[in-house]
Amino acid sequence: MVTLTIDDKQVQVEKDATIYEAAKAAGINIPILCHDKKLKPFGACRMCLVEVEQMKGRLIPACTTPVTEGMIVRSSTPPVEKARKLVLELLLLNHPLDCPVCDKGGDCDLQNLAYDHKVNVNRLNDEKFHHVIDYNNPLIERDQNRCVLCGKCVRICDEIVSRGALTFISRGIETKIGTEFDGPLSCEFCGSCISVCPVGALLARPFKFKSRFWALQKKTSVCGYCGTGCSVTLGVKDNKVLTTVYDENQGFHNGQLCVRGRFGYQFISSDKRLKSPLIRKNGQLVEAGWDEALELVANRLKGAGASAAALATPRMTNEELVLLKQLMTQQVGSANIDHSAGYAHAALTEGLAKSFGVAAAPSSILDIQKSDLLLVIKSDAYETHPVVGFEINLAVKNKGVDLQILSDKRGKLGKLPKANTLLHKPGSEVALLNAIAKVLIDENLAGAAASVTGYAELAAGLAAFAPEQVAAQCGVSADAIKQLARTYAAAEKALIVFPVGLAYPAHTAQLAHAAANLAILAGKLGKEGSGLLVLQEKNNSQGAVDVGFVPGNGGMTAQQILDGCLSGSIKTLLVAGENPVVSYPGQSKVKDALQKVDFLVVADLFLTETAQQADVVLPVCSYAEKEGTYTATDRRVQKVTPAIPAVGQSRTEFTVYGDLIRALGGQAPTTPADAFAQIPAYAGIEYAALADDGAFAPVAVKPALVLPVAAATQVEAGKIALLTGAALYHCGTMSHYGEGTVAACPEGYLELSYADAARLQIADGVEVTVASNEGSITLQARISLRMPEGVAFAPYHFAINQVWSGAVVTSVTVSK
Amino acid sequence: MPNPITPIMQGMKITLGHLFKKPITLMYPEERPKVAERFRGLHALKVSHDKAKCVACYLCPTVCPAKCITVEAGEDANHDKYAARYEIDILRCIFCGYCVEACPVDALKMTGEFELANYRREDFVFTKERLLEKK
Ligand code: SF4
Ligand code: SF4
Numbered sequence: 018m019v020t021l022t023i024d025d026k027q028v029q030v031e032k033d034a035t036i037y038e039a040a041k042a043a044g045i046n047i048p049i050l051c052h053d054k055k056l057k058p059f060g061a062c063r064m065c066l067v068e069v070e071q072m073k074g075r076l077i078p079a080c081t082t083p084v085t086e087g088m089i090v091r092s093s094t095p096p097v098e099k100a101r102k103l104v105l106e107l108l109l110l111n112h113p114l115d116c117p118v119c120d121k122g123g124d125c126d127l128q129n130l131a132y133d134h135k136v137n138v139n140r141l142n143d144e145k146f147h148h149v150i151d152y153n154n155p156l157i158e159r160d161q162n163r164c165v166l167c168g169k170c171v172r173i174c175d176e177i178v179s180r181g182a183l184t185f186i187s188r189g190i191e192t193k194i195g196t197e198f199d200g201p202l203s204c205e206f207c208g209s210c211i212s213v214c215p216v217g218a219l220l221a222r223p224f225k226f227k228s229r230f231w232a233l234q235k236k237t238s239v240c241g242y243c244g245t246g247c248s249v250t251l252g253v254k255d256n257k258v259l260t261t262v263y264d265e266n267q268g269f270h271n272g273q274l275c276v277r278g279r280f281g282y283q284f285i286s287s288d289k290r291l292k293s294p295l296i297r298k299n300g301q302l303v304e305a306g307w308d309e310a311l312e313l314v315a316n317r318l319k320g321a322g323a324s325a326a327a328l329a330t331p332r333m334t335n336e337e338l339v340l341l342k343q344l345m346t347q348q349v350g351s352a353n354i355d356h357s358a359g360y361a362h363a364a365l366t367e368g369l370a371k372s373f374g375v376a377a378a379p380s381s382i383l384d385i386q387k388s389d390l391l392l393v394i395k396s397d398a399y400e401t402h403p404v405v406g407f408e409i410n411l412a413v414k415n416k417g418v419d420l421q422i423l424s425d426k427r428g429k430l431g432k433l434p435k436a437n438t439l440l441h442k443p444g445s446e447v448a449l450l451n452a453i454a455k456v457l458i459d460e461n462l463a464g465a466a467a468s469v470t471g472y473a474e475l476a477a478g479l480a481a482f483a484p485e486q487v488a489a490q491c492g493v494s495a496d497a498i499k500q501l502a503r504t505y506a507a508a509e510k511a512l513i514v515f516p517v518g519l520a521y522p523a524h525t526a527q528l529a530h531a532a533a534n535l536a537i538l539a540g541k542l543g544k545e546g547s548g549l550l551v552l553q554e555k556n557n558s559q560g561a562v563d564v565g566f567v568p569g570n571g572g573m574t575a576q577q578i579l580d581g582c583l584s585g586s587i588k589t590l591l592v593a594g595e596n597p598v599v600s601y602p603g604q605s606k607v608k609d610a611l612q613k614v615d616f617l618v619v620a621d622l623f624l625t626e627t628a629q630q631a632d633v634v635l636p637v638c639s640y641a642e643k644e645g646t647y648t649a650t651d652r653r654v655q656k657v658t659p660a661i662p663a664v665g666q667s668r669t670e671f672t673v674y675g676d677l678i679r680a681l682g683g684q685a686p687t688t689p690a691d692a693f694a695q696i697p698a699y700a701g702i703e704y705a706a707l708a709d710d711g712a713f714a715p716v717a718v719k720p721a722l723v724l725p726v727a728a729a730t731q732v733e734a735g736k737i738a739l740l741t742g743a744a745l746y747h748c749g750t751m752s753h754y755g756e757g758t759v760a761a762c763p764e765g766y767l768e769l770s771y772a773d774a775a776r777l778q779i780a781d782g783v784e785v786t787v788a789s790n791e792g793s794i795t796l797q798a799r800i801s802l803r804m805p806e807g808v809a810f811a812p813y814h815f816a817i818n819q820v821w822s823g824a825v826v827t828s829v830t831v832s833k
Numbered sequence: 834m835p836n837p838i839t840p841i842m843q844g845m846k847i848t849l850g851h852l853f854k855k856p857i858t859l860m861y862p863e864e865r866p867k868v869a870e871r872f873r874g875l876h877a878l879k880v881s882h883d884k885a886k887c888v889a890c891y892l893c894p895t896v897c898p899a900k901c902i903t904v905e906a907g908e909d910a911n912h913d914k915y916a917a918r919y920e921i922d923i924l925r926c927i928f929c930g931y932c933v934e935a936c937p938v939d940a941l942k943m944t945g946e947f948e949l950a951n952y953r954r955e956d957f958v959f960t961k962e963r964l965l966e967k968k
């Protein structure tokens with residue numbers, strides 16, 4: 018600790034603090050423009066100048082100067098004030114005074130500083146900038162005339178996002194923030210640069226001119242897309258969500274969001290939202306009243322028993338899932354309930370349930386930066402959970418964490434400094450992990466694990482997985498496998514991370530066993546910064562598992578439910594928020610099943626492809642309109658409250674299923690708090706006490722070693738191995754209704770290796786036909802360095818299920 | 834005690850005096866009042882280069898104490914900001930003139946127009962078209 022004096026106040030701070038941080042801790046405000054708490058000190062603007070007794074004769078920038086013992090700092094003497102005023106005058110010299118038409122007005126650091134320092138006239142005079150404004154992309158407007166060259170955008174895109182899309186170009190008065198070859202901005206559109214830009218040089222185009230900053234109500238909520246569970250602030254005006262507002266103090270991620278969270282909000286107040294319930298009459302869906310619709314549904318469900326089934330989306334709140342589960346199991350009398358196609362949660366409900374005795378991963382996202390080594394299975398972890406990706410970037414770049422990646426294709430994470438990617442053949446991840454486990458056992462790197470249940474069986478069962486034996490099958494050399502095993506075992510704290518979701522059929526219970534085995538064998542459990550983290554696809558995937566929205570005793574899984582629709586054993590199907598026609602494997606089968614089933618009820622925000630087939634469509638609310646809790650992927654339970662009233666006639670699913678329960682003679686919890694109290698997994702958490710940061714539900718691990726079954730995948734000779742996965746810009750199918758996400762990635766595509774493209778004579782951007790045994794689809798070809806030869810990738814959000822029927826690897830032919 | 838007649842006489846004196854002065858009463862509507870230059874009557878949106886000067890900065894709705902101005906900004910073909918909608922609900926306006934004072938581009942003024950009576954409520958909402966300055 019270091020003691021210093023700032024404005025006659027004694028301050029004690031860590032010895033690596035800067036003067037600015039010390040002042041802040043003491044409640045003294047030093048004005049800043051280029052400094053950001055998330056970024057490394059830069060010192061570009063000189064707004065933060067102070068006087069230091071020991072460094073007399075010049076003014077010292079507070080944001081870059083470390084404190085020293087006994088320092089005497091004065092933060093606002095006349096020379097300091099004079100210097101700051103000059104800095105502002107110089108900045109305003111070439112700055113267009115656009116405030117009336119600049120969307121930053123009211124939230125602009127330059128405006129605020131000029132006001133605070135009473136800079137109302139300029140002693141200097143010069144021409145204004147006239148850079149060409151960049152309107153080349155649909156999401157970010159870049160007006161370099163307003164730029165103050167603070168470099169925050171450049172630094173955040175490099176330090177946190179690790180994209181490096183922006184940089185300073187030219188020199189002197191010509192300096193500006195430029196892009197690759199000064200062309201249009203080509204990046205991942207996370208909007209981080211917009212969020213930190215102190216002025217109106219970078220602006221969100223979807224929100225352009227929609228409202229002034231001060232007219233927005235800021236409502237905190239939780240992002241409705243992926244399982245990271247980022248906190249967001251919604252900007253609301255006239256009961257419409259107009260934008261997301263950046264708050265650097267929000268959540269573990271300090272307000273960082275990905276493209277979906279920041280730009281994909283438009284679905285909430287979309288014109289395409291369902292306006293009223295729809296009932297099929299004479300083959301047509303026609304508008305109807307709630308009473309009629311609910312009565313119809315209640316009559317169908319009454320006494321339906323096991324002939325009824327429900328598929329729910331893990332985007333519903335925990336409380337809504339509790340109610341739907343109660344409706345199905347108690348009032349209707351059916352155990353046929355499931356979510357996420359029945360397999361996307363298997364890593365938890367079957368895998369970790371056996372390996373750890375609990376259907377949840379023990380580590381949290383906060384462990385990433387505290388770790389020594391990250392073992393990421395599948396480079397897609399960045400695309401599926403971009404803000405977790407930012408944490409990995411920070412861990413690797415700032416904390417020197419070792420990054421090891423096992424993947425079937427290269428990805429952005431692999432470009433991080435010293436990251437090591439082991440490229441394996443598609444579908445061989447379990448065999449590969451088994452081989453690592455085998456090395457751990459054989460080389461006695463797993464001393465303490467010998468007493469864990471199942472050790473002997475595992476050791477025996479792994480006999481067939483010696484690195485030399487699996488090397489060829491996996492396409493990874495035996496040495497590399499051994500090396501990875503040793504590195505993993507040697508790390509004091511090591512964290513395994515892998516994504517699960519509809520698009521990742523290979524990430525099953527077996528993969529979870531295999532990964533859990535490594536953590537158990539190498540003794541990586543129960544330590545901070547160490548263990549296992551499963552990245553779940555939707556914002557409440559963990560909640561759906563914790564609530565137990567999975568088949569009950571004798572109940573059918575999602576796939577069996579669809580089979581049941583085909584065979585006629587399921588007569589009434591309630592689909593709550595899922596869009597199986599687009600997202601479940603095997604589109605033709607799903608469509609047939611939904612066609613065959615006697616009575617299909619769909620509760621959704623939109624008339625989705627699935628809802629179009631329904632007999633009754635119930636319009637329900639988005640996350641911004643309801644109260645309840647979501648459980649993020651690391652079992653962080655977070656509460657949301659309505660930011661806007663329900664859109665149109667839509668109702669929360671809490672009301673809808675509550676009403677149905679009562680219509681069928683049951684008693685439903687009347688408030689979300691009551692429903693929350695019924696979830697055993699959250700017994701220790703008090704609903705009313707849930708604050709902005711949420712609360713972690715405990716995960717008590719009882720380790721057991723389970724021998725994972727490594728299924729062999731075979732690609733038909735002469736064909737290409739098609740992998741499905743998630744695209745960075747989308748999450749499930751809801752992002753199709755966000756204009757921002759659609760603008761960034763409007764349609765599906767097929768990523769191909771250069772080698773394959775050359776062989777098939779396919780040029781970048783042309784339309785190709787992808788055909789499998791299931792069917793065929795036309796996609797745009799993208800030739801990419803990250804694909805190995807013989808492997809192609811297509812994001813699953815765009816009905817890739819026309820060619821994909823759920824296999825880990827699909828053999829396809831690609832033709833022009 | 835003063836003479837009770839005195840106050841009556843004083844009153845009559847004032848009344849009589851007015852008989853010989855120029856009358857204050859106007860024979861409205863035949864006779865028009867002369868509106869002072871700085872009178873705050875109905876608003877007008879100033880026009881320059883055939884376009885409303887208003888840039889939809891939202892300062893007037895922000896400052897308006899009666900909250901009777903509605904502005905909706907739009908983006909024109911040159912990506913510039915303009916008022917796609919500009920409305921004043923004159924029934925709620927208190928004619929304080931703050932809106933004129935707040936305008937950073939001097940796009941708004943208050944005219945001498947004071948005959949604002951109307952039959953239907955809707956007619957008191959002055960849209961952008963109705964507010965545009967008539968030359
Ligand atoms: S960046 Fe700030 S100071 Fe510059 S025009 Fe915009 S609001 Fe005004
Ligand atoms: S949007 Fe994100 S990726 Fe694109 S330039 Fe800005 S910070 Fe970089």
Ligand code: SF4
Nearest residue numbers: 164165167168170214
């Ligand atoms: S664009 Fe914004 S964030 Fe980037 S250097 Fe300019 S002012 Fe700073």
Ligand code: SF4
Nearest residue numbers: 240242243247275278
């Ligand atoms: S990472 Fe996930 S939760 Fe966070 S902003 Fe992106 S989509 Fe939302």
Ligand code: SF4
Nearest residue numbers: 897926927929930932
């Ligand atoms: S005159 Fe006053 S009350 Fe009337 S519109 Fe202007 S600011 Fe509002």
Ligand code: FES
Nearest residue numbers: 051060062063080
């Ligand atoms: S804030 Fe310190 S130099 Fe910019």
